[in-house]
Amino acid sequence: MARKPFHRASFEDLNISPYQAALVRECEICKCQYTIDAHEPWEWAGGVTSFANLECCDHWCLACTLGVGPTDFLESYPEEESAAELDPTDEAAVAEQARENIAALQIGPRYEDWADDRTDEVYAAQCRGDILKAYSFFTDQGIPLIIMPLTRAISDRSVHYPNGITYYPPGTANFDGLDHLDEVANPDDRAIRLSEYAGATLGNLKQHALLVFPAALDPQLIAKADHEVHLDLIRRLSEEVDKICLNFVRYYSCKLEKPHAIPARAGQTKSDPAMSICLVYDPEKKSSRLYGGAAFPFAFTGGIGIWLRQPEWQRFPGVGEVGKIVYHALTLYATMLEASSDTIRFVQALSLLEFLAFPTEFKVMAEVKKIIARYVSSDQTAYDKVLERFKELTGKKDATTGVETGFRTRIVHIGDRIESLIPSPRDRQELFAELDGYIRPVINHMIEHSELGFDEYTQVRKTFPAFLKQP
Numbered sequence: 001m002a003r004k005p006f007h008r009a010s011f012e013d014l015n016i017s018p019y020q021a022a023l024v025r026e027c028e029i030c031k032c033q034y035t036i037d038a039h040e041p042w043e044w045a046g047g048v049t050s051f052a053n054l055e056c057c058d059h060w061c062l063a064c065t066l067g068v069g070p071t072d073f074l075e076s077y078p079e080e081e082s083a084a085e086l087d088p089t090d091e092a093a094v095a096e097q098a099r100e101n102i103a104a105l106q107i108g109p110r111y112e113d114w115a116d117d118r119t120d121e122v123y124a125a126q127c128r129g130d131i132l133k134a135y136s137f138f139t140d141q142g143i144p145l146i147i148m149p150l151t152r153a154i155s156d157r158s159v160h161y162p163n164g165i166t167y168y169p170p171g172t173a174n175f176d177g178l179d180h181l182d183e184v185a186n187p188d189d190r191a192i193r194l195s196e197y198a199g200a201t202l203g204n205l206k207q208h209a210l211l212v213f214p215a216a217l218d219p220q221l222i223a224k225a226d227h228e229v230h231l232d233l234i235r236r237l238s239e240e241v242d243k244i245c246l247n248f249v250r251y252y253s254c255k256l257e258k259p260h261a262i263p264a265r266a267g268q269t270k271s272d273p274a275m276s277i278c279l280v281y282d283p284e285k286k287s288s289r290l291y292g293g294a295a296f297p298f299a300f301t302g303g304i305g306i307w308l309r310q311p312e313w314q315r316f317p318g319v320g321e322v323g324k325i326v327y328h329a330l331t332l333y334a335t336m337l338e339a340s341s342d343t344i345r346f347v348q349a350l351s352l353l354e355f356l357a358f359p360t361e362f363k364v365m366a367e368v369k370k371i372i373a374r375y376v377s378s379d380q381t382a383y384d385k386v387l388e389r390f391k392e393l394t395g396k397k398d399a400t401t402g403v404e405t406g407f408r409t410r411i412v413h414i415g416d417r418i419e420s421l422i423p424s425p426r427d428r429q430e431l432f433a434e435l436d437g438y439i440r441p442v443i444n445h446m447i448e449h450s451e452l453g454f455d456e457y458t459q460v461r462k463t464f465p466a467f468l469k470q471p
Contacts, residue, residue, distance in 0.1 A: 016041075019294070022036075022037050022194055023194065023227075029061075030061065030070040032070070034062070038062075099229060101217055101221055102217065102232050105216055106215065107164075107237075114138065117137070122137070127158050129168050129172045135164070144281055145212065146212070146215045147211070147279040148278045149205060150208065150264065151209070151263070152263045152264045153306055153308050155209075155307065159309070163213065163244050164214050165213040165245055168212065169209050170209050173206075179288070182288060190226075194227045195290055195291050195293060198277060198292030199271055207270075207271075211241060215237065219281075219289065233280075234277070234278050238267045246266065247327075248316060249306065252311070254306070256337070256349065256433070259336070259337040263306055264299065267295060278290075319450075320453055322449055322453070322454060325359045325446060325454065326443060326450055332355065333352065346408075349432070350408055353435075356443065371461070372442065373387055374464040386438075392407065393407050394406050394407070396409075
């Protein structure tokens, strides 16, 4: 019998990227830290012709995978060594401080002063992409600048958003003065290596459309922290950009029935959508650091993206309590657009309506629908019709058979799918257009009154027609 040819598997054969191989993991069995690339690929494969251990490498160290780890042979792993690993370290203290700094960061500090004092020359520099000149107001005060890629969003000119966020089409931002990278003591540092594996290079960054903005944070503290902290930074910056402007872009450019043309999250790259990167410019050191990694669990790939236009400033909400409610509502709306199925999107739409009707407390749908119906009804007949329709959308029983026919009850409690309840894609599209027709009047009305406190806004609601008669 012929012997199988000798083959040394590579990480490429195992479909493991250099980034994934270098990530520090914690073994779920012995709790030690390990990396996949600490051992040869063929060892993880279980031999030269087998992939037997491949599924284990993401969860267990190689010793535990092979049954020779600390829990298998306690005598080979002295207790004092294991206990020493649990002692707090300087790295842990730095990571904790850096996370606190990231949690407290603010995009566009003193933005109002900059906007009021911005000269024509500075505005022209901002439009043409002369970043350091345009943002000198911030850098002169020691406030760092952030640059992040933005994919699936297209424009032929710069677009300006609140808090000093500027969009630049590919190749239009001037990196002079920003391309001096901070010298690091150890170029082989794992965090630096992981960022490079993720594509965090100037060359890659310059190929993208970019978002540029000032952010109050401590770049030197973050530079000392580990890779996980750098991912926290990317996520936090992206979330804040979503909140300040991108959720509005999604809301005004997309519809619930056509959710596919939406931009990616700030930071995600077109070369590898699983990876995200950002540049942090430290004005005190006059140098930059690049960070990158798998910050988000998924990348949205539907459609071709959107065309960005300069928004009208009055369409952004004010800073009152109602404005804060709108910000959260648009976050929930953006989450709906990214839902992986119509069933999930349907349930999320009803949850958003519950929030819009009663942002500060939980109320049953019987109370929610009375509020929503008043936004969209012009008379008693229309109001009664909306109330009856909400029964069909949520919970309703057949009067003859007693069988539950309400969509949400059948989905949440019986396990049906909206795709099965409404098999026609066109009919489902009409359903989501209807739901959008309930959501948008509420959000738009709240934006108009976003400077108010919520108690004041409830008084405005009371001026709606009463429609007190019940069907």
